[in-house]
Amino acid sequence: MYPQPFRYHRPHSLKDAISLLSELGEGAKPLAGGQSLIPILKMRMDEPSDLVDITRIPELSNIKNENGVVSIGALCTHAQIAKSEVASIIPILKDCAGGIADPQVRSLGTIGGSVSVADPSSDWPALLFVMGCEIVCQGPNGSRVIPIREFIVDSYTTALADAELVSEIRLPVPAKNSGGSYIGFKKAAPAYPAASVAMQLTLGDNEICSNISLALGSAGSIPVTSSEAESLLIGQKLSSALLKEAAAKIVEASNPPSDARGSSEFKREILKSLFMKAAATSVKRAGGSEIDGAHDYV
Amino acid sequence: MSNQKETLEIEITVNDTLYKREVEPRLLLVEFIRDNLTLTGTHVGCDTSYCGACTIILNGEAIKSCTYLAVQADGGEVITVEGLEQEGQLHPVQQAFSECHGLQCGYCTPGMLMSSLALLAENPDPSVKDIRKRLAGNICRCTGYQNIIKSVQSAAKQLQEG
Numbered sequence: 205m206y207p208q209p210f211r212y213h214r215p216h217s218l219k220d221a222i223s224l225l226s227e228l229g230e231g232a233k234p235l236a237g238g239q240s241l242i243p244i245l246k247m248r249m250d251e252p253s254d255l256v257d258i259t260r261i262p263e264l265s266n267i268k269n270e271n272g273v274v275s276i277g278a279l280c281t282h283a284q285i286a287k288s289e290v291a292s293i294i295p296i297l298k299d300c301a302g303g304i305a306d307p308q309v310r311s312l313g314t315i316g317g318s319v320s321v322a323d324p325s326s327d328w329p330a331l332l333f334v335m336g337c338e339i340v341c342q343g344p345n346g347s348r349v350i351p352i353r354e355f356i357v358d359s360y361t362t363a364l365a366d367a368e369l370v371s372e373i374r375l376p377v378p379a380k381n382s383g384g385s386y387i388g389f390k391k392a393a394p395a396y397p398a399a400s401v402a403m404q405l406t407l408g409d410n411e412i413c414s415n416i417s418l419a420l421g422s423a424g425s426i427p428v429t430s431s432e433a434e435s436l437l438i439g440q441k442l443s444s445a446l447l448k449e450a451a452a453k454i455v456e457a458s459n460p461p462s463d464a465r466g467s468s469e470f471k472r473e474i475l476k477s478l479f480m481k482a483a484a485t486s487v488k489r490a491g492g493s494e495i496d497g498a499h500d501y502v
Numbered sequence: 503m504s505n506q507k508e509t510l511e512i513e514i515t516v517n518d519t520l521y522k523r524e525v526e527p528r529l530l531l532v533e534f535i536r537d538n539l540t541l542t543g544t545h546v547g548c549d550t551s552y553c554g555a556c557t558i559i560l561n562g563e564a565i566k567s568c569t570y571l572a573v574q575a576d577g578g579e580v581i582t583v584e585g586l587e588q589e590g591q592l593h594p595v596q597q598a599f600s601e602c603h604g605l606q607c608g609y610c611t612p613g614m615l616m617s618s619l620a621l622l623a624e625n626p627d628p629s630v631k632d633i634r635k636r637l638a639g640n641i642c643r644c645t646g647y648q649n650i651i652k653s654v655q656s657a658a659k660q661l662q663e664g
Contacts (some may be wrong), residue, residue, distance in 0.1 A: 205549050212510065212527035212573050235574075242569045243551055245528075248600060255527065257574060283563075300506030306639025307617070312570070394552045476599040502634040 207245035214257045218342055218371065221258050225367035226344045228254045229263035234369055235259070236279055239305070239313035240321040264316070264371055269293075272377045278316025283307070285315060287465045292379065295489055295498075296384035296404060299332045303386075303499030306393040316370040319352075322426075324359040325396035325465075327499075330421035331386045333429060334402045335375040343368030359425040379415075382406040383489030385482045385498045388421065389474050391465070393501040397422050400499075401478040405437075407490045411439050418450075420463075420475055423458035430454040442487060444480075451479035512576040516541065517585030525572050532556045534572035535582060542611050543583035547641070554640030557613035558582050564620035566639070583612035586619070594651075594660040595619055604653030606644030613640050618654045626662055628654065 213228075215221040225232050231253030235241055244250050258264070266277040267288050274290045284304035285291055304310055304318075304327045318328045319339060329352070337352045345366050355363050364370070377385065382389035384404030388397030400421035408414035416437050420428040433453040440446055485498050509524040510552040516539060523538055531596070537557065543566060547555030551569040554625040558567045586593035592600065592602050595618050605611045614637065621628055633654045634647075642650060 206530075207528045209508070209526065209528055212571075214573075214576075236572070238574065239569060240550065242571070246549070246569075259574070306554070307620070307636055308557055308564050308566045308639045309551065309569075380620055392552075392641070394554075500635060502631060502638050 205246040206244075208248060208251040210245075210252055211254045211424055212257065213254060216260055216262075218258075218261055218263060218369070221256055221261060222274045222342060222367055224256050225369070228256070232256055234320075236317035236320075237281060237312040237314040239309050240317060240323060240326070244321075246264060258369065269377065274375050274377060276315055276373045276375075278372060279314050280316075281319075282310040282313050282315065286310065294375075295495070296331060296335070296386050296402065299386040299497065299499040300327050300402075301390065303327070303501065305395075306501075309394065315373055317479070319355070319373065320362060320364060320370050322356050322358075322360050322362050323396075324425050327388060327397065327400065327420045327421065329356055330400055330402040330419040330427040332373065333419040333427040334384065334404045334417040335378075336417070338465070339370055340372035341365075341368050342371045345407060347371070349374075353429075356426050367392060374439055378404060378499075379406050381408070381490055382415070383486045383491070385485040385489065385495075387478050387482045387485070387498050389478060390501060396465070399423055399460060399471045399474045399478060401475065401482040402427075402485050403479075403482045405442075405486050405490060406484075407487070410493075411441055411487075413440055413442050418454055418479075420452060420454060420458050423455075423460045423471065423475060425459075428454065428458040430457045433457075442483065447480060447483045448476075449477045454479070467478075509577035510573065512573055514572070514575050514578055514580060516580045517582060520567075523572075527571065527573050528533070529572045530568055531558070531560075531570040531572045531575050531580075532567035534575075535567060535580070538572075541582050541584050545612055547609065547611055547613075552641070554613040555610050557616045557640060559616055559620060562620075564617050581616070581619070583615055586615060593619075595622065595657040597661060599650075599653040602649050602653040602656050604650045605642075605646065606620070610640060610642045612653060614642065614650060618657065621654065622658055627658060630655075633638065 233252040235255045264277040268275045282301045291298035330351045337399045339355045386402045388400030405416040433450040462468045529548035545555040556568040
């Protein structure tokens, strides 16, 4: 399978990349790891006139942890994030980054590319929703910071303006007695998940849940959230009965499509059980247990 | 680097040989390797980044060459299955796959070998779980994987004993 012909450009600075994208106009697309874009081009779901390869821009591959904020450069690969020091202190990051597709895809695919494509089946968006991430974008008019819930507008649609690029993803370091997890269900490692659950919670005195954030992936055109499900759990001990009630509540708000990965009904059942699994893992992690690779296929 | 014409020149080192070629930007790395360099050991399986038959090593990392453009690899170093054997001697990973019956039809084998090589370079003494996790992006329809895992364990032992 071949993409339509396109012209290829390889700038070496962010500034040059933005001016190129700006000059070339809307037919131009940025290319990072290519693990979403190249299949899209091969299937001819998109036919850009120009590709601007941004992977040789050095300033976008750093991970920093300063003053309670983690900043992940847009060109960091999933593999790089999974192995990073921040992933060892924020296990939900390691679940997701280390469980996306397979090793070959993880060594090329980038977090910035993944959020920019906004594929409703991809792994990162649900996690970024629960972590309250901010997306830093750079464009011809300078930089702006967009909360993830405003950044992802619809399936394959983001708030990025013409010639604008994601440069960084920021997330707050969770509180000490907090724990989270990201778990998906898929039929093979390289497949997109049929459904996934992201959860981050904080336990206070007597294991009362003082804060919780929930999102479902592959369950609608954008990650599915439910403040009703969250308020059921906040201020309560997380009993199995209460968690089941919250799972039913958030799944009610979801709209997973029937497709090759399963019927809508099947996915709703999967989501409920993934929710219980994610809750058990998150509670254990909040209590200080180390649990590795919650989202690993193997 | 920017091109307005239909092709552009790239330089890629494959199995220690430097190749300079004029290519179309849309040429996939796997087609560059197979058609331009006639190194047909690397296979095209699903052509959708799923099966892993096209796995090669680029700059030390295993990647799926059906989902990568040749122009992206410009200046890079590639190892394909043809780069494993040295002076008529099979690489220990190839030897182990042969001895442990880690293949039947052989279609997935070049990709399996390259993923195994990447695994053993990073982790010389992998557990069964490490092997399964690292080979999860390579599909085999013949063996049921058991002998592939044995092959990788055997290769690890061989390489450690030198």
